Amino acid sequence: MTKITSKHLDAVxxxxxxxxxxxxxxxxxxTNRKISPCLCDGEIILRYITYAVLTGDASFLNDCCLNRLKETYSALGITVGNTIRAVNIMKSCAVAHVSDTNT
Structure with a gap:
């Protein structure tokens, strides 16, 4: 079962x-067919983003996560631009949380 976090919900x-x-x-x-994978992936992406922020290295985020998402979401007919924006919102939330400027 996917654990939905507040940062995840902020992005959604x-x-x-x-x-x-x-x-x-x-x-x-x-449709549930399209939203369900997005929500499940959101939790995984948030973990990758948080790790990238903490380590200062986002290379694995692009290689292991984002490139594969583009292929998956394109196959589902989900707009890549919205996916990128949601990832950026999660990144901002993670950076704010780590730097203790969360609002």
Missing amino acids: DGITCESPGLTSPGGGVY
Whole structure:
């Protein structure tokens, strides 16, 4: 079972607020088939991002995670731009949390 964290939810809320049609019919993550992998991947991505922030090395994040996501989400018909934005929101949340400037 996927554990949804507050940082994960911040990213989901952020991307759906910025792109309100995303979860509507015809939107990039409309239907459970599309949203479920996004939520599961979000937890994994958040772990990678947090590790990258703490170590100062994001190379493995691109190699092991983001490149594979692009292929997977393209196959599902999920917009890559929204995926990138959600990852950036999670990165900002992780950086804020690690540097103790979380709001």
